[in-house]
Amino acid sequence: MAERLVTIATFHELTEAHILKGRLEAEGILCFLGDEHIVGVQPFYSVAVGGVKLKVSESDVMEAKAILARIQEGTSQFDYDTIELAPPMQEHAPARTCPNCGSDNVAEEKYNKTVFSLSYLLLGFPVPFRSRKYKCYNCGHFWKAKK
Structure with a gap:
């Protein structure tokens, strides 16, 4: 019951x-x-x-x-001793630093914005071409990832 x-x-x-x-x-x-x-x-x-x-x-x-x-x-x-804590999160990618200024304030740009925008204007839908570039937000420097 x-x-x-x-x-x-x-x-x-x-x-x-x-x-x-x-x-x-x-x-x-x-x-x-x-x-x-x-x-x-x-x-x-x-x-x-x-x-x-x-x-x-x-x-x-x-x-x-x-x-x-x-x-x-x-x-x-x-x-707090009775609770099971989750394991620490693993980072998926190694931390990147800017080769120009050494800052860690960087982001990966996965798609080529120019091709993406032009294909959207001409074809009516975006074509995502992959480009593994990184941009530093401190100095504005772009670079390609080394494999």
């Missing part, structure tokens, strides 16, 4: 509701937000619908209220 959901808190700000929902979920409590989409689309309707409602199952009401009380008091401590 499905458990009944109980509203344990209401919020007029959607962001505050999402923050506390995330905190409860981090503590292992399954919770839901009611009327979040109405308030998100029309914030002035928050008073009319009674705000965003934070709901938990009946069996988790006491624990969730205790966690919310600790958060409001400012005495809440979260055990």
